[in-house]
Amino acid sequence: MPWQHKIAYLIGKPVGISLSNGQGTSGILCDVSNGKLLVLEYLYQSQFALKQYDFHMIQDINGFPPCMSQRLY
Structure with missing residues (x-):
């Protein structure tokens, strides 16, 4: 799916x-x-900084995956 179609959900x-x-x-x-x-x-x-990225600079965009529920301690 092209990245432009993903952004509304992200x-x-x-x-x-x-x-x-x-x-x-x-x-x-x-x-x-x-x-x-x-x-x-x-x-x-x-x-924190609010940064702007022009569409022509973007190759792809993806949401972060969910965290694993394993405890490491």
Whole structure:
């Protein structure tokens, strides 16, 4: 399925984004507006940044899988 068809179901959820330049990023998909994805990304400590990615920069986008329920301690 093309990534453009996935985004409506992923708003408000954690996503991984593959960029056309071979890099990637992850965060919460906050909104889609004017051909851009708005993604809330963690920076460090208690700081977050709302970043914009133009559609032409995106290769694919996927929601995070659910956590395994195994306890490691």
